[in-house]
Amino acid sequence: MAFIKTTEQSSAFDHLETMSVAELLSNINKEDQTVPLAVEKALPQIELLVNQIVPKLQKGGRLFYIGAGTSGRIGILDASECPPTFGVPFDLVNGIIAGGDSAIRRAVERAEDDTNQAWLDLDRHDISDEDVVIGIAASGTTPYVIGGLQKCNENNIITGSISCNADSPLSRTAQFPIEVIVGPEFVTGSSRMKAGTAQKLVLNMISTATMIRLGKVKGNKMVDMQLSNDKLVRRGIKMIMDEIGITSAEAKGLLLQHGSVRNAVNAFLNK
Numbered sequence: 001m002a003f004i005k006t007t008e009q010s011s012a013f014d015h016l017e018t019m020s021v022a023e024l025l026s027n028i029n030k031e032d033q034t035v036p037l038a039v040e041k042a043l044p045q046i047e048l049l050v051n052q053i054v055p056k057l058q059k060g061g062r063l064f065y066i067g068a069g070t071s072g073r074i075g076i077l078d079a080s081e082c083p084p085t086f087g088v089p090f091d092l093v094n095g096i097i098a099g100g101d102s103a104i105r106r107a108v109e110r111a112e113d114d115t116n117q118a119w120l121d122l123d124r125h126d127i128s129d130e131d132v133v134i135g136i137a138a139s140g141t142t143p144y145v146i147g148g149l150q151k152c153n154e155n156n157i158i159t160g161s162i163s164c165n166a167d168s169p170l171s172r173t174a175q176f177p178i179e180v181i182v183g184p185e186f187v188t189g190s191s192r193m194k195a196g197t198a199q200k201l202v203l204n205m206i207s208t209a210t211m212i213r214l215g216k217v218k219g220n221k222m223v224d225m226q227l228s229n230d231k232l233v234r235r236g237i238k239m240i241m242d243e244i245g246i247t248s249a250e251a252k253g254l255l256l257q258h259g260s261v262r263n264a265v266n267a268f269l270n271k
Contacts, residue, residue: 005165007138007191009184016187028193031186035197038180039205046205049160049176053132053206054213056158060130063093063210064122066148067136068112070192071162071199072097073104075136078203084232086216087224087260093207096121098144111144118148127157134160134206138195140168140179149173162202164195178202223262227255236261244268 065075076095083090099108133152135145140163149159161174171177182194239261240251254264
């Protein structure tokens with residue numbers, strides 16, 4: 001069966017330049033509404049990958065995302081949110097983009113075409129078979145990502161992938177592929193749109209489900225979040241008040257003394 005990039009097929013809409021702003025927004029929104037349904041179909045694949053990640057991280061391993069362009073930036077975004085949200089070390093979840101950190105803001109010419117660079121980038125982090133690597137590429141054909149996963153496979157490192165075309169080379173490379181088939185983009189080939197949204201949704205699921213299974217959430221609260229600004233301190237105070245029924249001043253004192261909602265509550269209950 002021939003590999004077909006549905007992400008590159010012509011948009012269902014034409015003559016976009018003749019549409020009013022209201023029509024453009026309405027039609028983009030119609031397309032966006034199909035993304036969660038596509039993600040839903042991939043839930044069994046996502047579950048398989050999360051079930052591989054959790055035991056590795058429980059034993060001291062790390063999670064890596066590798067990607068180029070939009071896919072790389074989305075991976076970095078998800079990774080960078082894990083420490084403040086769940087209070088985990090900054091090197092537990094890592095985002096790596098083709099072309100290095102400068103590519104976060106500006107595209108680096110031909111960076112995604114290098115089949116060897118991803119492994120070199122991973123090697124700088126002392127990657128090992130204790131870790132898990134997820135390759136992200138809407139097309140499923142990015143050489144940087146495929147080359148990285150191939151080397152990971154050779155070194156007995158668990159590999160997953162997130163792509164938006166069926167039976168792509170990336171899916172055939174990854175041990176635990178996730179395919180979210182979103183179809184053609186509103187602007188033909190602009191995979192920062194539906195494909196990017198799909199990748200973000202899947203990464204939200206992977207990191208959040210993993211952190212919950214690692215015990216970083218209690219009930220439905222982020223009890224290990226970092227107190228990095230006044231908003232989060234206020235949120236933490238309210239969480240402590242709700243949990244153990246003390247005043248705002250008492251909760252604030254406990255929170256500032258013990259550094260997290262979890263530690264503050266445990267200290268109060270164990271005194």
